[in-house]
Amino acid sequence: SAVISQKPSRDICQRGTSLTIQCQVDSQVTMMFWYRQQPGQSLTLIATANQGSEATYESGFVIDKFPISRPNLTFSTLTVSNMSPEDSSIYLCSVDWGAEAFFGQGTRLTVV
Amino acid sequence: SQQGEEDPQALSIQEGENATMNCSYKTSINNLQWYRQNSGRGLVHLILIRSNEREKHSGRLRVTLDTSKKSSSLLITASRAADTASYFCATADDKIIFGKGTRLHILP
Numbered sequence: 001s002a003v004i005s006q007k008p009s010r011d012i013c014q015r016g017t018s019l020t021i022q023c024q025v026d027s028q029v030t031m032m033f034w035y036r037q038q039p040g041q042s043l044t045l046i047a048t049a050n051q052g053s054e055a056t057y058e059s060g061f062v063i064d065k066f067p068i069s070r071p072n073l074t075f076s077t078l079t080v081s082n083m084s085p086e087d088s089s090i091y092l093c094s095v096d097w098g099a100e101a102f103f104g105q106g107t108r109l110t111v112v
Numbered sequence: 113s114q115q116g117e118e119d120p121q122a123l124s125i126q127e128g129e130n131a132t133m134n135c136s137y138k139t140s141i142n143n144l145q146w147y148r149q150n151s152g153r154g155l156v157h158l159i160l161i162r163s164n165e166r167e168k169h170s171g172r173l174r175v176t177l178d179t180s181k182k183s184s185s186l187l188i189t190a191s192r193a194a195d196t197a198s199y200f201c202a203t204a205d206d207k208i209i210f211g212k213g214t215r216l217h218i219l220p
Binding site for chain 1: 204
């Protein structure tokens with residue numbers, strides 16, 4: 001199994017500012033995944049982050065809005081840029097370990 | 113895009129009763145997984161069933177898979193208050209895609 005430490009657990013931010021979310025994994029993993037979960041909704045994949053290459057973004061998500069870093073095999077960051085109230089969501093990082101996914105505890109973001 | 117569609121969207125049952133949630137998906141899969149999420153926190157993996165399996169058990173959980181109907185069900189037997197959570201099915205090919213989830217509420 002994999003243990004993922006995600007922080008911050010929650011934040012309240014002013015519109016127009018940016019927030020960087022960090023995920024630390026206790027094992028080396030090739031791919032890390034970033035999801036968004038809007039209130040009352042399911043998880044939507046934002047992007048897949050591979051170490052040493054640019055992240056691959058899903059339809060509807062762009063690098064300028066959600067820049068991702070993956071400096072090594074145990075760490076990744078997701079930045080939510082130029083935030084608006086519509087960005088208020090839970091953001092989760094995830095890794096695949098075997099055939100199942102392990103998740104961080106999530107970052108609950110509120111933009112005011 | 114979402115692959116799985118769970119129903120019902122919400123379910124309230126008395127403690128001790130069984131809870132059944134269903135999931136339908138659209139394309140071929142390698143496996144299907146069920147996850148639980150408590151109070152908007154991280155998801156916890158419950159059980160995985162492979163495309164060549166029809167039924168799988170884990171404690172109080174029973175999962176079935178019907179690939180001809182592209183559907184799966186999750187049965188929780190003898191429900192407990194701690195089972196109150198949202199449950200998601202997820203299908204995996206090159207990435208994991210989650211359904212919309214079922215909110216389960218166990219009444220005391």
